Amino acid sequence: MIWNSMSDFWHMGGYGLYVWGSVGVSVVVLVWEQVALKKRTEAILRSLRRRARAEKMDRELA
Amino acid sequence: MSAVRPPIAAAAQPRAGVHPMKALMAVLRRDLLLAMRRKAEVLTALFFFLIVSSLFPLGIGPEPALLRKIGPGVLWVGALLATMLGLQRMFYSDHLDGTLEQMVLSSAPLPLLVTGKVIAHWLVSGLPVVVLAPVLGLQFDLDAGALWILTLGLLIGTPVLSLIGAVGAALTLGVRGGGALLSLLVLPLYIPTLIFGAGAVQAHLSGQGAAGHLSLLGALLALALFFVPWATTAALRISLE
Amino acid sequence: MSHRLINWFKLSSPYSFYPLAGRMIPWFWALTAVFGVIGLYVGFFVAPTDATQGDSYRIIFIHVPASWLSMFIYIIMAFWAGMGMAFNTRLSSMWALSLAPTGALMAFLSLWTGALWGKPTWGTWWVWDARLTSELILLFLYLGFMALHAAIDEPRRADRAAAVLALVGVVNVPIIYFSVKWWNTLHQGSSVSLTKAPSMAQTMLWGMLLMALCFWMYSIAAALKRLRAIILEREAHTDWVLRLPEATA
Numbered sequence: 001m002i003w004n005s006m007s008d009f010w011h012m013g014g015y016g017l018y019v020w021g022s023v024g025v026s027v028v029v030l031v032w033e034q035v036a037l038k039k040r041t042e043a044i045l046r047s048l049r050r051r052a053r054a055e056k057m058d059r060e061l062a
Numbered sequence: 063m064s065a066v067r068p069p070i071a072a073a074a075q076p077r078a079g080v081h082p083m084k085a086l087m088a089v090l091r092r093d094l095l096l097a098m099r100r101k102a103e104v105l106t107a108l109f110f111f112l113i114v115s116s117l118f119p120l121g122i123g124p125e126p127a128l129l130r131k132i133g134p135g136v137l138w139v140g141a142l143l144a145t146m147l148g149l150q151r152m153f154y155s156d157h158l159d160g161t162l163e164q165m166v167l168s169s170a171p172l173p174l175l176v177t178g179k180v181i182a183h184w185l186v187s188g189l190p191v192v193v194l195a196p197v198l199g200l201q202f203d204l205d206a207g208a209l210w211i212l213t214l215g216l217l218i219g220t221p222v223l224s225l226i227g228a229v230g231a232a233l234t235l236g237v238r239g240g241g242a243l244l245s246l247l248v249l250p251l252y253i254p255t256l257i258f259g260a261g262a263v264q265a266h267l268s269g270q271g272a273a274g275h276l277s278l279l280g281a282l283l284a285l286a287l288f289f290v291p292w293a294t295t296a297a298l299r300i301s302l303e
Numbered sequence: 304m305s306h307r308l309i310n311w312f313k314l315s316s317p318y319s320f321y322p323l324a325g326r327m328i329p330w331f332w333a334l335t336a337v338f339g340v341i342g343l344y345v346g347f348f349v350a351p352t353d354a355t356q357g358d359s360y361r362i363i364f365i366h367v368p369a370s371w372l373s374m375f376i377y378i379i380m381a382f383w384a385g386m387g388m389a390f391n392t393r394l395s396s397m398w399a400l401s402l403a404p405t406g407a408l409m410a411f412l413s414l415w416t417g418a419l420w421g422k423p424t425w426g427t428w429w430v431w432d433a434r435l436t437s438e439l440i441l442l443f444l445y446l447g448f449m450a451l452h453a454a455i456d457e458p459r460r461a462d463r464a465a466a467v468l469a470l471v472g473v474v475n476v477p478i479i480y481f482s483v484k485w486w487n488t489l490h491q492g493s494s495v496s497l498t499k500a501p502s503m504a505q506t507m508l509w510g511m512l513l514m515a516l517c518f519w520m521y522s523i524a525a526a527l528k529r530l531r532a533i534i535l536e537r538e539a540h541t542d543w544v545l546r547l548p549e550a551t552a
Contacts, residue, residue, distance in 0.1 A: 002351060013352060015359035018423050022362045022416040026369075029408055030521065037528045044535045048550035051539075229471055233464050237454045246450055247468060250443040251475050254482035261486060278485075282478075293471055300463040 085170035086178040093182030096155070103151065108190050111144035115198045126203040133202025134212055134263035135256075140198075141191045141216055142223060142252050146245055148187040149227040152179055153235050153298070166302055173291030176298070180221075180228050180290070188220030204263070211266045211276070215259040218279045222255050225286040232297035255282055315392045317534045318543050324527045331524035335517055342513030350506040359423040363507075366416035368515040369409045370434065372522055373441055374476070376406035380448070381473035384466035396462035397537065399469065400452060401530040405522050407445035413438045433484040440479050444472045458537060 003009040012019045097104055118136040119129055156162040165175050195216050196209045204212065230248035234240045262275035313319050346364035353360040380402040387396030414435065421430045429435075448465050455461035503511075538544045545551070 002348065009347075012361070013358035015357055015423050018359050018419045019361050022365050022419045025415055026365050026412050029412055030525075033405065033408055033525055034528075037525065037532065040532045041528070041535070044532055044539070045549050048535065048539060048544065048547075049552060052545065052551045229467070233451060233468055234454070237451070239450075239454055243447075243450055243454055246443070247447040250440045250447065250479070251471070253440060254475075254478050257482040257486045278482075289474070293467060297464065297467050300460060300467065303460065 080168075080170050082171055082174050085168075086174045086181075089165070089175050089178030090182050093179055094185065097151075097182065097186045104148070104186050104190075107144045107147040107187055108194065110147060111140045111191055111194065112198065114140045114143060115201065119201065129202045130204060130208075130267070131264075133199060133204050134208070134260040136202070137195055137198060137212060138216075138219075138256050138260040141188075141195070141220060141259075142249070142256060144191055145187050145220060145223040145227060146248060148183060149231045149244060149248070150241060152183050152228060152231045154231075154240075157235055157302075162298070163302055166298060172295045172298065176228060176232075176291045176294045180224050180294075183228070184221050184224040188216075188224055191220055192216045208263050208267055211272045212263050215262045215272070215276060215279060218276065218283055219255045219259045222279070222282050222286045223252060225283075225290040226251050226255075228294045229290055229297055232294045232301060235298070235301040255279065258282065315394050317394050317397065317538050318541075320394055321531060321534050324531050328524050328527050331520050331527065334520040335524060338513050338517035338520060342510055342517050345506060345513060346510035350510050351504060356424055359420065360507075362416050362420040364510050364514045366413060366420055367511050368518040369412040369416060370438060371515050372518045373406055373409035373413055373438065373445075375519075376402050376409060376522060377441060377445065377469075377476065378473060380406060381466075381469040384462070384469040388463050388466040393459075393462075393537070394534075396459075396466065397533045398526070398530055399466070400462070401526040401533055402522075403445055403449050403452075404529065405525045407442060407449065409518070409522070410438055410442040410445055414442065431487065433480070433487040436483045436487070437476075437480045440483070441476065444476070448472070 010016055010020070115137055118132060122128065122132065153162055156165070166172060168175075192213060196213050199209045199212055227244075227248055230244045230251075233247065234244045237243060258275045258278045262272035262279070265275055266272040314323065342364065346361060350361070352358050380399045383395045383402070384399035386392065387394075387399060417430075417435045417438070418428050421435075422428050448469055451468055452461045452465040455464055535544060535550075
């Protein structure tokens, strides 16, 4: 193990802000991408389901 | 069985009519005529180049040493922007009145017609920049040698800008947000030309000689002349279907 | 046809590929996790502190993979866009469209981490070194591709126009990189270069490679998920989509 203590790890030899700023933003960006994708998928599925319900009602009333 | 040619084969015979170069000249002449009828549009781009080049010293300060440093870059960026202003003109009005479709359908090779249009665009948007640049270069305290390299670079480079711009104009034909979108598409592709063109003057000023840069500009021109007509043709066919 | 031969062409229809993509995604996520855990472990717990740059160099375990992926994805995107145009296969163009946003995000991450690496190393938030500048231009190329596609209403025309743009872009990328490198080396004043990274210890190299694999697997997983959404959106009128269980619940 190259770190003497947990606080050394977070400190990153004084460069903690830069290293964790990079890691942090990367995680945020990639998580955001997944969230946005989930929302996009939900949106299209919702609209498809709405359409299925509408067609079902049309058929039942016909 | 007599040699009765089916209609399609007959139509595919080279027509006794238009020689391809004549078609190019016809398109070139027509575009020039149309541009002359709308002088205001043409002159606007030129005045834009003038004003933008003057804005930078106003924004940065009149110190000659500094101006000499930024001059080539500023003038090249001005040339880029002035060229871009006129790009929409290349295809749009012909598209509106149906002439473009006629060109696409005609028997003359479309890449050649496109080349004619690009030459017209350059004559109207690029060549004036080349002529004005040495004069504007004086504003930036550039010496005669630097002005010569600047002008030569612009002479080789502005056709490249018109060529690359043609692809962008064809792709964004009739598309929403055309002008801004065209800039977004085309400006990254302009960057090598900018780097070699402005770099040539800076290399000259620092004593290294501009030969390398100018040769690279020449190479870009050769590449663009070879590929752009085909790419633009493909883009036009896509935009017009 | 022998039952041992896979009919590859069957896979080029959205109908066939949609369920296959769905089955592939978890596998790519698993690979992402495996490579990520090992890569981050090597990068943050095994690779030693650098003599000159201290621990700030560890940013390369994200910066370099993001850069590689942004360039790799652009080429793949242009390839599939070209395939879609040449063979008129809708799925190829949809795949190119799925890759674009992920590639653009990789380019953005490369720029962001590059800036954060540049600040402690060179003192400024932005250095105009050849790699970072080319990366910025690559981001513009991605944005242009996405903007052009979004601006054209008719999907097939949008696919083809964006394909021409991507192909023109891919030809230009080496030219742009060369010109920027030229520009950078001539201005000797700014001889900073992120490529002059610490001469790599073995462990550093391994960490970078593992993280690159992690990002690669992630990109495929993300793009596959986007592809499935695009397929649903574009094929919404077809029978098979309307009969999907998730579309009728």
